[in-house]
Each structure stands twice: as C-alpha cells, then as structure tokens.
Amino acid sequence: MAQLQQPAHPENCVAQDEVQDQLVAGLLAPHAHVSPKYLYDVLGSRLFAAICELPEYYPTRTEAAIFEQNAGAIAAALGPDATLIDLGAGNCSKAARLFPSLRPKQYVAIDISEKFLREAVSALQQQFPKIKMTSLGMDFSSELELPAAVGAQRRQFFYPGSSIGNFAPLESLKFLHNIRKSIAGSEGGLLIGIDLVKDKAVLDAAYDDALGVTAAFNLNLLNHVNRLLEADFQPQQWRHRAFYNEAQHRIEMHLEARQDLVVHWQDGGMRRFAQGESIHTESSYKYTEQGFIDLLQQAGFGKVQTWSDERNWFMVCHARIA
Numbered sequence: 001m002a003q004l005q006q007p008a009h010p011e012n013c014v015a016q017d018e019v020q021d022q023l024v025a026g027l028l029a030p031h032a033h034v035s036p037k038y039l040y041d042v043l044g045s046r047l048f049a050a051i052c053e054l055p056e057y058y059p060t061r062t063e064a065a066i067f068e069q070n071a072g073a074i075a076a077a078l079g080p081d082a083t084l085i086d087l088g089a090g091n092c093s094k095a096a097r098l099f100p101s102l103r104p105k106q107y108v109a110i111d112i113s114e115k116f117l118r119e120a121v122s123a124l125q126q127q128f129p130k131i132k133m134t135s136l137g138m139d140f141s142s143e144l145e146l147p148a149a150v151g152a153q154r155r156q157f158f159y160p161g162s163s164i165g166n167f168a169p170l171e172s173l174k175f176l177h178n179i180r181k182s183i184a185g186s187e188g189g190l191l192i193g194i195d196l197v198k199d200k201a202v203l204d205a206a207y208d209d210a211l212g213v214t215a216a217f218n219l220n221l222l223n224h225v226n227r228l229l230e231a232d233f234q235p236q237q238w239r240h241r242a243f244y245n246e247a248q249h250r251i252e253m254h255l256e257a258r259q260d261l262v263v264h265w266q267d268g269g270m271r272r273f274a275q276g277e278s279i280h281t282e283s284s285y286k287y288t289e290q291g292f293i294d295l296l297q298q299a300g301f302g303k304v305q306t307w308s309d310e311r312n313w314f315m316v317c318h319a320r321i322a
Contacts, residue, residue: 001048001051001057001206001207001214001251001253001282001284016228019228020228020229020266022035023038023225023228023229024229024265024269027263027265027269027271027279028269028271031280032271032273032277032278032279032280033279033280033281034221034225034279034280034281036166036253036281036282036283037112037139037141038221038224038225038228039217039218039220039221039224039281039282040111040112040113041113041220041223041224041227042113042115042116043220043223044113044217044220044221044224045090045091045111045112045113045116046116047213047216047217047220048090048217049090049091050213051209051213051214051217054209054211054213054214056205056206056209056210057206057209057214058202058206058313058314059161059162059193059195059206059314060161062309062313062314063094063160063161063162063193063314063316064094064097065309066307066308066309066314066315066316067094067097067098067316068097069307070307070316071098071101072101073305073307074098074101074102074191074307074316074318075101075102075103077189077191077305077318078102078156078189078191078318079154079187080102080103080104081103081104081105081154082102082104082105082106082154082155082156083104083105083106083108083150083151083152083153083154083155083156084098084102084104084106084107084108084156084158085108085110085146085150085155085156085157085158086107086108086109086110086158087110087140087157087158087159087163088110088111088112088159088161088163089109089110089111089117089120089121089135090111090116090120091116091120092109092117092120092121092124094158094160094161095107095109095158096124096127096128098158099128099131104131104156105131105132105151105154106131106132106133106134106150106151107124107128107131107132107133107134108133108134108135108136108146108150109121109133109134109135109136110135110136110137110138110140111135111137112137113137114135114137117135117137118135120135121133121134121135134149134150136150140178141167141175142178143178144178144179144181144182146182152184153184153185153187154185154187154188155182155183155184155188156188156189156190156191157179157182157183157188157189157190157191157192158191158192159179159190159191159192159193160191160192160193160316161193162193162194162195162284162314163193164176164192164194164285165194165195165250165251165283165284165285165286165287166282166283166284166285167285168283168285169285169295172285172295173295173298173299176190176295176296176299176300176301177299177300179299180299180300180301180321183321186320186321187320188320188321189301189318189319189320189321190296190301190318190319191316191317191318192316192317192318192319193314193315193316194287194289194292194314194315194316194317195284195286195287195313195314196286196287196288196289196308196312196313196314196315197249197286197287197288198286198311198313200244200246202313203244203251203286204242204243204244204251206251207242207243207251207253207284208240208241208242208243212240214240214242214253215239215240218240218242218253218255218281218282219235219238219240219255220235221255221281222234222235222238222255223235229265229266229269230265230266231263231264231265231266232263232264232265233263234261237257237258237259237261238255238256238257238258238279239255239256239258240253240254240255240256241253241254241255241256241278242254248283248285249285249286249287250283250284250285250286251282251283251284251286252280252282252283253280253281253282253283253284254278254279254280254281255278255279255281256276256277256278257273257274257275257276257277257278258275259275260272260273260274260275261273289306289308289312289315292315292317293306293317296317296319297322300321300322301319301320301321301322302319302320302321302322303319303320304317304318304319304320305317305318305319
C-alpha cells in the first residue's frame, strides 16, 4: 500500500478524457480493476496517513526506525545540498524527518492530491524557511518530466514506504529506468524503501486491520470513481478484501460485491457484477534483498548501499547511477 500518482489537473478536458477512458477500460475488463492511484483523493490521502499509525501496519514505523538508526550513514551516502525529490510525498513527514541530517538545498514534493500537497508543503516551509520548496501535482507513474524549477544538479530521488511495490516487476524496471534518466551527473541517486518477503500472517494483517481503516480507504475509491465518471457505485454494497498471494509475492486488495448489482456511469456506460465478483484495486509486491538490488542494476544503477531492521522485514537502500 503506497501512494501513486494521478493526473494533476483533471479539470483539463484532455486529461479528464484520459482518466475516464482508463477507468472505463478497467471496469469493463474481464477481471475488473482500477489503478491504485485513484485511492488517493483528499480523503484517501488522509485515510492513508491514518493507516500509517495503525499497529498492524509495520512498514511505516519499521522504515522510520531504519532511517533514525542510520541517519549519519544515509546522509553520507547522499551528500549535502542535494535537490531532494520526494515521489508520492503525502503529508511530507517522512522527508521532513530527514532534513536535519540530509540538509537538502531544495525539496521537491510530488503527490497525487495537489490540494493536500500544497497544504503540507506550505506548513513545512514555515518549519524550514532556508530550504527552497516546490510542490508538483503530476502523474509520474509512466513518465518523469520535471520542470525547470527543479534543480538539475545533485538530484536525489526519495521513494519511501515501498511504493515501488505497487508496480508489477516489469513496470518497476521501467519506472526505475525513468528515474535513472532524470538524474544528471554522477552525484545523483535514489533513496528508496522496500518491503521484504515475510510471513503471510504479518502481511495479511497489515492490509486488513482490526479497526477497518484500510477497508474505509479501499471503499473510498468508489466515491472517487463516482466523481470522476459520474458513476453510481454504492460503497455499502461492497466489502474490502486483502490477502497475500504467495505465488506472485504480492498483497492484493479487492472490492468484492456483496450482492448482484449493476453500476452505471456517464454516456450510458454500465456493468453488472455478480455477488462475490471483485474489482482489483491494488497489488503490493514484496522483494528479497538481492532481488531488488538486481532490479536496480538492470535499471542502470551501480553502487548500492542497504540498511534493514533486525527482523529483516524492511530495507532502505541508496543507489547511485552506474
């Protein structure tokens, strides 16, 4: 579970058409699916922040402990005065905790919910007035073209929370390659968090918490789709399902129909869902340490440094370009 990107300006006619076409294609597929980037409207972003505080959701606190315990070594790997580019910044708290040790020259926050992001960056700027800050709402899941306002030298991309897990392996390789292309000079790199393969029971609980916050987060996607497609999904007709698919090394999140139902959307679109039929809303792939290092090297990264927790549940790594 991690934040991905959606088009920043859905009010733009061309972008809105693309969003609608993508959603309709997924809903009409033999196995219905919706990209996880649509989990993150303003409410979705806030629900995800709440998920990160849950006792079952180990990635956030485990990753934070790795950063805290290895702050000096991580700072040395990145070097000072970097342009820190935070992909899927959310409320910017993860990057902010690193500011005292990393001492970036510029902080560039990119996220799916532009309004939520602007508020977070505005508050953060007051705390760290000496750091130049830029907020960008953009879809970087397929392309990564940064504006001139983003410093070109010493770019250090920051992708925490195992967000890379939302991509299938081949998509991950393409995404990492796009980051590699956006780094100019040998001093640039990538600081990334990776969730590692572990016991199924731990993974299942992390994505289906006792309080039902993750269920609310998943169900809220239907409200977002209603707005984007003028659809008539009724969240109470659906249930949250999440489980670890051991064969694919991934968590899967689905929304399952509680009854036979029909969903309509603009321009006469519709689909019938049978009771028990589901919409696949997210996959979260888990890696072995060597497996992810191999992926980085395939994408054009060279020197890789890694840090992990005592249980080897989570890994943070920094990679320079080859």
